Amino acid sequence: MAGEPPRTTVDHGGTSPAGRTGANGVTQDGPMGNGNSAAPTAPSLDQALAGLDALDKVGRPAQGRLSRRLWRATWPKLIALALILLIWQLAVWAHWQPHILQTPSAVARQLWDLLGTSLFWQACWATAQQAAFGYVLVVIVGGIVGTSVARVPVLRAAIGSLITGMQTMPSVLWYPLGYMVFGQNWKAIVLMMVLGAAPAVANGFISGIDQVPPGLLRAGRILGARGVALERHVVLPAAFPSVLGGLKQGWAFAWHALMAGEFLIAINPLSLGGRTVNALTYGDYAVVVAMMIVIVFIGIMVDVAFTRVDTSVRRRYGLLDASAP
Numbered sequence: 015m016a017g018e019p020p021r022t023t024v025d026h027g028g029t030s031p032a033g034r035t036g037a038n039g040v041t042q043d044g045p046m047g048n049g050n051s052a053a054p055t056a057p058s059l060d061q062a063l064a065g066l067d068a069l070d071k072v073g074r075p076a077q078g079r080l081s082r083r084l085w086r087a088t089w090p091k092l093i094a095l096a097l098i099l100l101i102w103q104l105a106v107w108a109h110w111q112p113h114i115l116q117t118p119s120a121v122a123r124q125l126w127d128l129l130g131t132s133l134f135w136q137a138c139w140a141t142a143q144q145a146a147f148g149y150v151l152v153v154i155v156g157g158i159v160g161t162s163v164a165r166v167p168v169l170r171a172a173i174g175s176l177i178t179g180m181q182t183m184p185s186v187l188w189y190p191l192g193y194m195v196f197g198q199n200w201k202a203i204v205l206m207m208v209l210g211a212a213p214a215v216a217n218g219f220i221s222g223i224d225q226v227p228p229g230l231l232r233a234g235r236i237l238g239a240r241g242v243a244l245e246r247h248v249v250l251p252a253a254f255p256s257v258l259g260g261l262k263q264g265w266a267f268a269w270h271a272l273m274a275g276e277f278l279i280a281i282n283p284l285s286l287g288g289r290t291v292n293a294l295t296y297g298d299y300a301v302v303v304a305m306m307i308v309i310v311f312i313g314i315m316v317d318v319a320f321t322r323v324d325t326s327v328r329r330r331y332g333l334l335d336a337s338a339p
Contacts, residue, residue: 116300125304133284138308141276141286144200148207149268155208156215156264161245163216164223174220177213185210185271189278200282203275211267218260222253255327262320269313 099118106117116124128134163169163177188209192202226249234248250257276287283292286309293301 114299116303121300121303121307124300125307128301128304128308133289136284137286137289138312140282140284141272144203144276144285145269145272148204148272149211149265151204151208152211152264152268153215153261156212156260157219159212160216160219160260161223164220165245170220177216177220180209181213181217181267183210185267186274186278188271189274192275193279198279198281200279202279203272203281206275207268207271210271211264214267215260215264218257218263219253221260222256223249225256226252255324255331258320258324258327262317262324265316265320266313269316273309 102118106112106115159173159177163174185206188206189202191209192205195205196202230248230252231244234244239248273287276282276285277291280288280291282288286305290302290305290309293299293305
């Protein structure tokens with residue numbers, strides 16, 4: 015009843031579950047004494063985050079089986095390949111360049127024969143070594159230049175536009191400079207790769223660092239991060255999605271420059287480019303087309319690897335729905 019005074023009961027040797035027991039054995043009604051449950055307490059940080067994760071999963075479609083996802087990603091590529099083969103075969107039937115253009119079946123047989131030779135795998139290994147060495151230099155040079163330009167206003171004003179201008183230049187245009195500096199050897203090819211691909215990596219670093227939220231930088235400084243520590247533990251992790259895009263684009267430019275260098279600077283006949291040039295010289299057009307297919311296939315495989323890493327990184331950073339394939 016409203017206005018009823020608090021009840022008191024005498025406890026003879028025990029405590030009442032309905033209230034608090036005082037020193038004189040008198041139990042008074044408290045928050046638990048009126049039959050209601052205890053007041054809810056604020057959840058901890060871990061519980062709050064777990065709740066947000068649970069909300070994010072509400073309505074999310076279940077991941078399909080692996081085979082279904084693979085098929086969903088593969089069938090568009092198969093259709094594109096079928097269209098290319100159809101156009102190729104139609105050109106053969108139309109007798110377009112009959113002495114040069116080989117049938118898809120002839121090229122497939124030649125490619126199968128190449129896969130069974132040790133010279134083919136030696137060519138792949140020689141090109142892979144050159145690509146790995148050149149790309150490491152591209153990443154180092156592009157990362158240093160991009161970070162410096164993003165952090166030093168004078169450098170940005172001086173060479174910021176130059177970096178973008180260099181990125182627009184075709185890789186083959188660096189061949190004369192490489193030849194003049196190093197002559198007809200592998201160093202000229204590496205120079206072509208660095209000059210052709212490092213600007214793309216540098217622009218990725220610049221774009222990523224520019225997009226780091228200022229509040230994140232202030233939080234890092236409050237926590238004691240300064241100088242190199244701030245760049246390593248705050249800036250670069252926050253900028254990594256954009257940096258990864260620059261690395262992917264840099265690989266594409268580096269691969270273009272490497273193939274152009276192997277075609278123009280024929281210093282290693284055992285490389286993929288060297289074998290392609292030799293086959294073209296001797297009129298073995300089936301081998302030429304087979305080696306071109308191999309070069310394109312390698313580029314596609316590396317691009318698929320970069321895409322998988324990029325998707326994983328963006329999903330981890332919350333830039334992509336976790337239910338996306």
